[in-house]
Amino acid sequence: MAQTQTAGLQEQFEDLTQQRETSNLGMWIFISTECLFFGGLFLAFTVLRHAYPVGFATAARHLDLLSGIAGTVALLASTLAMSIGLAALRNSDRFLSFLACFGTLACGLIFLGLEGSEYFRAWHEHLVPGGSFQFIGPEAGHVQMFFLLYFVMTGFHALHLTIGLGVIVCMMLLIMINRLHAERYGPLQVAALYWHFVGIIWTLLFPTLYLLGGR
Amino acid sequence: MNRKLKGTKALQSSVRKFCILFSVLTGLVLVSAGLSFVRLGGFEVLGIMLVAFVSVGIIVFYFMELGSLTQVSWLWAGAGLLWFGILFVLAMTDYLTRSWVW
Structure with missing residues (x-):
């Protein structure tokens, strides 16, 4: 019976490097399927924006640009913190890694707060699609279509982000109990890949939703 | 001791690199926001999306370590x-x- 000589090494792997590379591959496969998931949403938005440019531009101007910029910067800061956390763990600085993960968590929560305030504003202005939607003007139908896509796209992104926040909390706990360290940083590397992917989706969502119609 | 010093230097270098990239990405966000205020006959859309794809490229290559x-x-x-x-x-x-x- 094979003996596991290194802590954290699963028996089907030769060494931790092979285990880490396999985990990374799994995450890249997941990311490539996620590209197709979000790709469908971006495609729907592109087709409808091309069909109804005036309605979509009118609707986009109802979004708060400053809130969008602040959210984007918060998410970029979380990406920065996540990368610092991984680099710190690789270089045996568990305390800095823990702090950086906490920073990532804080930035993610700030982003969710900003998005929540944007949702509240839309609800307050009766821009949530459905029975309570109110918009005066000839483009009302297309504005409602924009907001439907806005809520679906940002909602799915927020769901991914929330899952990511849960994963980061788990990583912080693992760092705290010394299950993650300089020799075994694979799980944090995979979590970082996921988090960066969530950041990439927002990097494309922000200009698509907030900027394309002009201000 | 020597190994620890080497690790600290590597970490400092990584942190510096990530901070520079973060500044560049933040700058690109502001550039794309600025582009939404100008009218270039449709080219502003191209510019905004180009900036977005450059940002994605930076995240994929440097933060997601595509090279390794x-x-x-x-x-x-x-x-x-x-x-x-x-x-x-x-x-x-x-x-x-x-x-x-x-």
Whole structure:
């Protein structure tokens, strides 16, 4: 019976490097399927924006640009913190890694707060699609279509982000109990890949939703 | 001791690199926001999306460490991009050419 000589090494792997590379591959496969998931949403938005440019531009101007910029910067800061956390763990600085993960968590929560305030504003202005939607003007139908896509796209992104926040909390706990360290940083590397992917989706969502119609 | 010092230097270098990249990405966000206020006859849309793709490129290459991937991971990353391209290009080709009169 094979003996596991290194802590954290699963028996089907030769060494931790092979285990880490396999985990990374799994995450890249997941990311490539996620590209197709979000790709469908971006495609729907592109087709409808091309069909109804005036309605979509009118609707986009109802979004708060400053809130969008602040959210984007918060998410970029979380990406920065996540990368610092991984680099710190690789270089045996568990305390800095823990702090950086906490920073990532804080930035993610700030982003969710900003998005929540944007949702509240839309609800307050009766821009949530459905029975309570109110918009005066000839483009009302297309504005409602924009907001439907806005809520679906940002909602799915927020769901991914929330899952990511849960994963980061788990990583912080693992760092705290010394299950993650300089020799075994694979799980944090995979979590970082996921988090960066969530950041990439927002990097494309922000200009698509907030900027394309002009201000 | 020497190994620890080396690790600290490597960490400092990584942190510096990530901070510079973060500044560049933040700058790009502001540039794309600025572009939404100018009218360039439709070219502003191209500019905004170009800036977004440059930002994505920076995140993928530097933060997701695309350079240090194994070949099979490269294959999957490329496959994801290829299928995304097929989805977009084929669908838009159909949609944009429907009104053409032959």
